[in-house]
Amino acid sequence: MGHKCKKHFSCLEVVLMVLLVLMTIISLTLLVLLFIPKKHYTTGKDSKLLNAQIPSDAESKNYLIGVGRADCTGPVAEVPLMGYANPDQVARGILSRLYSRAFIVAEPDDSKRVVFVSADIGMVSQRLRLEVIKQLKSKYGELYRQDNVILSGTHTHSGPAGYFQYTIFLLTSKGLIKPSLNAIVNGIIKSIDIAHQSMTRGRLFINKGLVENSQINRSPYSYLQNPESERKRYSSNTDKEMVVLKMVDVNGKELGLISWFAIHPVSMNNTNLLVNSDNMGYASYLFEQEKNKGQLPGEGSFVAAFASSNLGDVSPNIKGPHCINTGESCDNPHSYCPIGGAKMCMSAGPGTDMIDSTKIIGQKIFVEAKKLFTLASQEITGPLHSAHQWVNMTNVKVQLNATYTGKTCKPALGYSFAAGTTDGVGILNFTQSSLEGDPFWETVHNQVLGKPSNKTEECHHPKPILLNTGEISLPYLWHPEIVDVQLFTIGSLAIAAVPGELTTMSGRRLREAIKSEFESHGTQGMNVVIAGLCNVYTHYITTYEEYQVQRYEAASTIYGPHTLSAYIQLFRGLAKAIATNTVQDLPRGPEPPFINVTTLTLLPGVPADVAPNSKKFGDVLQDVQPQYRMGQVAEATFVGANPRNSAENATHQTFLTVEKYENISGNWHVMYNDASWDTRFYWTKGLFCRSTAKVEWHIPNTTEPGLYRIQYFGHYKVQRILKLAQFHSFKGTSSVFEVIKF
Ligand SMILES: *[C@@H]1O[C@H](CO)[C@@H](O)[C@H](O)[C@H]1NC(C)=O
Ligand SMILES: *[C@@H]1O[C@H](CO)[C@@H](O)[C@H](O)[C@H]1NC(C)=O
Ligand SMILES: *[C@@H]1O[C@H](CO)[C@@H](O)[C@H](O)[C@H]1NC(C)=O
Ligand SMILES: *[C@@H]1O[C@H](CO)[C@@H](O)[C@H](O)[C@H]1NC(C)=O
Numbered sequence: 240m241g242h243k244c245k246k247h248f249s250c251l252e253v254v255l256m257v258l259l260v261l262m263t264i265i266s267l268t269l270l271v272l273l274f275i276p277k278k279h280y281t282t283g284k285d286s287k288l289l290n291a292q293i294p295s296d297a298e299s300k301n302y303l304i305g306v307g308r309a310d311c312t313g314p315v316a317e318v319p320l321m322g323y324a325n326p327d328q329v330a331r332g333i334l335s336r337l338y339s340r341a342f343i344v345a346e347p348d349d350s351k352r353v354v355f356v357s358a359d360i361g362m363v364s365q366r367l368r369l370e371v372i373k374q375l376k377s378k379y380g381e382l383y384r385q386d387n388v389i390l391s392g393t394h395t396h397s398g399p400a401g402y403f404q405y406t407i408f409l410l411t412s413k414g415l416i417k418p419s420l421n422a423i424v425n426g427i428i429k430s431i432d433i434a435h436q437s438m439t440r441g442r443l444f445i446n447k448g449l450v451e452n453s454q455i456n457r458s459p460y461s462y463l464q465n466p467e468s469e470r471k472r473y474s475s476n477t478d479k480e481m482v483v484l485k486m487v488d489v490n491g492k493e494l495g496l497i498s499w500f501a502i503h504p505v506s507m508n509n510t511n512l513l514v515n516s517d518n519m520g521y522a523s524y525l526f527e528q529e530k531n532k533g534q535l536p537g538e539g540s541f542v543a544a545f546a547s548s549n550l551g552d553v554s555p556n557i558k559g560p561h562c563i564n565t566g567e568s569c570d571n572p573h574s575y576c577p578i579g580g581a582k583m584c585m586s587a588g589p590g591t592d593m594i595d596s597t598k599i600i601g602q603k604i605f606v607e608a609k610k611l612f613t614l615a616s617q618e619i620t621g622p623l624h625s626a627h628q629w630v631n632m633t634n635v636k637v638q639l640n641a642t643y644t645g646k647t648c649k650p651a652l653g654y655s656f657a658a659g660t661t662d663g664v665g666i667l668n669f670t671q672s673s674l675e676g677d678p679f680w681e682t683v684h685n686q687v688l689g690k691p692s693n694k695t696e697e698c699h700h701p702k703p704i705l706l707n708t709g710e711i712s713l714p715y716l717w718h719p720e721i722v723d724v725q726l727f728t729i730g731s732l733a734i735a736a737v738p739g740e741l742t743t744m745s746g747r748r749l750r751e752a753i754k755s756e757f758e759s760h761g762t763q764g765m766n767v768v769i770a771g772l773c774n775v776y777t778h779y780i781t782t783y784e785e786y787q788v789q790r791y792e793a794a795s796t797i798y799g800p801h802t803l804s805a806y807i808q809l810f811r812g813l814a815k816a817i818a819t820n821t822v823q824d825l826p827r828g829p830e831p832p833f834i835n836v837t838t839l840t841l842l843p844g845v846p847a848d849v850a851p852n853s854k855k856f857g858d859v860l861q862d863v864q865p866q867y868r869m870g871q872v873a874e875a876t877f878v879g880a881n882p883r884n885s886a887e888n889a890t891h892q893t894f895l896t897v898e899k900y901e902n903i904s905g906n907w908h909v910m911y912n913d914a915s916w917d918t919r920f921y922w923t924k925g926l927f928c929r930s931t932a933k934v935e936w937h938i939p940n941t942t943e944p945g946l947y948r949i950q951y952f953g954h955y956k957v958q959r960i961l962k963l964a965q966f967h968s969f970k971g972t973s974s975v976f977e978v979i980k981f
C-alpha cells in the first residue's frame with residue numbers, strides 16, 4: 240500500500256512539476272512576446288516603423304513605400320543574347336549594365352504588401368521565378384510570396400540567355416548557364432532587399448499620356464483581322480498610352496516611378512553583340528541620371544523602371560519594313576520581298592545606326608514619362624490586394640459565349656514562328672502568315688520530334704505545326720504547361736501580370752475585361768495596366784481573329800486560338816476574387832515543376848588566361864591619342880582576360896572607368912563607368928587563350944574640357960594542375976589625354 244501510495248504520490252509530483260514547467264514556459268513566452276519587438280520579417284511589421292512615433296491621422300493613411308535597384312548583368316562574353324534566337328548573336332562586351340528595379344508598397348498599417356520588380360532581361364522564366372521565390376521565403380518567411388510578388392522583364396533582346404528550364408529555350412541558350420541565372424536571381428533579391436530596407440511613409444500618384452512617333456504595328460495585316468467595329472474605337476493600331484506611377488515620401492521627396500508602355504525593346508538589332516538594356520533601359524538611365532544628380536549610372540536612391548506591356552506586335556523600328564536589297568516597301572501580309580523573299584524584309588529605326596535609334600526612341604519615352612511624372616496629381620489611395628493562381632494552360636475550358644465552349648491546346652509553334660519578324664528575320668527561309676506546312680520540314684519534324692497527334696493538330700487549327708513542343712519531353716518538357724496568372728490592386732490601380740507578349744488588341748480586350756469585371760462587382764473606375772513578360776515565358780498571345788492569319792505572333796501563340804479567351808476568363812476570376820474579397824477561396828492550382836537540368840551546357844568553359852610574352856594583363860596595347868575634341872571617340876586597347884571571370888566576382892563593379900584629373904585636389908575623379916551609354920567595352924578572343932579588351936568613350940558635347948584617362952578592370956584565371964582555379968583582379972590605365980572644345 241505504502242509502496243503504491245508513494246508511487247501514486249510521485250506520479251502527482253511529476254504532474255505538478257510538468258505543470259510548473261509549462262506555466263514557466265508560458266509566462267516566459269508571454270514576457271518575451273510583450274517586451275521583445277517582433278522580428279519584422281516573420282510578422283510583416285517593420286520594427287523600425289513600429290518604433291517610430293505613432294503616425295498622425297494623415298500619415299496613417301499613407302502607404303509604406305520602398306524602392307531598390309541592383310545589378311543583374313551576368314556574363315558579357317561568349318553567352319548567347321536572349322530574344323532573337325540568332326546563334327551568331329553571342330555577347331562580346333557591354334554597352335550598358337542591366338538592372339533589377341524593385342518597388343514595395345504596403346498598407347498604411349503594414350498589414351499587406353505587394354512587390355513589383357522590373358528587370359532589364361528578355362523575360363522572366365519559370366526557373367528564375369521559382370528560385371527567387373525560394374530565396375525570398377528563406378530570407379523573409381511568409382512576407383514575400385508567390386501571390387504578392389510580380390516579376391516582369393523589360394524584354395531587352397540584348398541581355399544574356401541561359402536562365403531557362405524548358406528544352407526549347409535551352410536549345411537557343413546553349414543550355415542552362417548558371418552565371419546568367421545567378422546574376423539575375425541575386426540582382427532581383429538584392430533590389431528587393433534594398434527596397435525592403437528603404438521603406439518609408441509615402442504617397443502614390445498616377446498619370447497617363449501619349450507617346451507619339453515611337454512605335455509601329457509590325458503585323459498590321461493581323462490587326463486588320465479584328466472586327467471593324469472594335470478597331471473603330473481606337474485611333475491607332477498600337478497603344479500609345481503610357482501610364483506612370485509616381486512615388487514620393489510624406490515630405491514630397493521623390494522616390495521613384497514605374498512606367499508601363501507597349502514597345503518591343505528591339506531598337507538594337509540581331510547583329511548587336513554588346514550587352515545592353517535597349518530603348519526602355521535607356522529611358523531608365525536618362526531618368527535616373529536626371530534625378531540622381533552627380534551620381535554615376537546605377538547609383539543613387541531614385542529608381543525609375545520602364546516596364547513592358549502589351550508589346551507583342553509593337554516595333555520601335557518606325558521606318559517600317561523595307562527590302563534591304565531593293566529598298567522597296569514590304570509592308571504586305573507575308574512581309575515578303577519580290578527578290579529574296581521574306582529574309583530580305585526588315586524594319587529599321589529612325590537613327591543613323593542601331594545605338595542612335597535606341598537613344599532616339601528611349602529619349603522620346605523618357606521625355607513623356609518625365610512630363611507625366613512632374614504633373615502627376617491623381618493620388619492613388621485605398622487597400623492593396625493580390626491574387627495568384629497556377630493554371631495548367633494545356634487544357635483550359637473556355638466559355639466563349641452562352642452556347643459555345645473552346646479549349647486551349649498542348650503547346651506548339653507554327654511555321655511562321657521560324658520566319659521571325661521584320662525586327663529580326665529567322666535564320667531559315669520561312670515566310671510569315673503561312674497556313675500550309677512544307678513537305679520537307681514536315682518530314683524532318685515528324686522524324687525528329689514525332690508527328691503531332693490529330694487532337695493537337697485540330698486544336699491548333701489553322702496553325703500548321705512546325706514544332707510539336709507539347710507532346711515531347713526529351714530530355715525535359717519543351718514548353719511550360721503550368722503558368723502563373725496574377726493580379727494586384729493598389730487602390731484604383733490594377734496590375735495584371737501576363738506570362739507572355741500580348742498583342743495590342745489582346746491587351747485592350749484583357750484590360751477592358753478586368754475593368755468591367757470590377758465594375759460588375761461595384762468597383763468603378765479601375766486603372767488597369769498590363770505588365771508583360773511576367774513570371775513564366777509562354778511566347779505570344781494574339782486575338783482569335785489575328786490567330787487565323789498566322790503571322791509570327793499567331794504562330795507563337797502556343798496554347799492555340801483560344802489562348803486569349805482563356806486568359807481573359809482567368810483574369811476575370813482573379814478580379815472577381817479581389818472585388819468580392821474571396822481571394823482566399825481561389826484554388827491554388829498545380830505547382831509548376833522545378834526541372835533538374837543536368838544536360839551538359841554547350842557553353843565552353845573558361846580556359847586559363849594568357850598574356851603575350853613580356854606583357855602583363857592590363858598592359859596598354861594601343862594607347863589613347865594625346866588630345867580629342869568633343870564628339871570624337873577616345874579609345875584604348877589592353878591585354879585582356881575573359882570577362883566571364885568577373886561576372887561571378889562579388890566585388891567587380893565595372894569593366895571600365897573614364898576619369899578626370901581634378902586640378903585642385905590632384906585626384907582622379909570617376910566620371911563614367913560601363914553602365915554609361917557613352918562608353919563601350921569590347922572583348923576580343925585571340926589565339927592561345929590570349930584576348931584583348933577595347934574601351935571606347937564617345938565624348939559628349941557637354942563634357943568639361945580637361946585632362947582624362949581610361950581604366951580597364953578585369954580578372955584573369957590561373958589554373959594549376961590538380962588545383963582549384965584562382966582568379967586575380969587587375970587593372971590597366973591609359974595615358975592621360977586632353978579633351979578640348981570642337
Ligand atoms: C528564300 O525563298 C525565296 C522564295 O521562296 C527565294 O526567292 C530566296 O532566294 C530564298 N532565299 C534563300 C537564302 O534561300
Ligand atoms: C543592324 O543595324 C546596323 C546599324 O547599327 C546595320 O548596319 C545592320 O544592317 C542592321 N542589321 C539588321 C539585320 O537589321
Ligand atoms: C496538364 O494537363 C495535361 C492535359 O490534361 C496533362 O496531360 C498534364 O499532365 C498536366 N500537367 C501537369 C503538370 O499537371
Ligand atoms: C458564339 O461563338 C461561336 C464561336 O466563336 C460563334 O460562331 C457564334 O456566332 C457565337 N454565338 C453568339 C450568340 O454570339
Ligand SMILES: *[C@@H]1O[C@H](CO)[C@@H](O)[C@H](O)[C@H]1NC(C)=O
Pocket residue numbers: 693
Ligand atoms: C488522323 O488523321 C488522319 C488524316 O486525317 C487519319 O488518316 C488518321 O486515321 C487519324 N488518326 C487517328 C489516330 O485518328
Ligand SMILES: *[C@@H]1O[C@H](CO)[C@@H](O)[C@H](O)[C@H]1NC(C)=O
Pocket residue numbers: 835837
Ligand atoms: C539532379 O540530377 C542529378 C543527375 O541525375 C542527380 O545527381 C541530382 O541529385 C539531382 N538533383 C536534384 C536536386 O534532384
Ligand SMILES: *[C@@H]1O[C@H](CO)[C@@H](O)[C@H](O)[C@H]1NC(C)=O
Pocket residue numbers: 869870940981
Ligand atoms: C556635338 O557637336 C557637334 C559640333 O557642333 C555636332 O556636329 C554634333 O551633332 C553634336 N553631337 C550631339 C550628340 O549633339
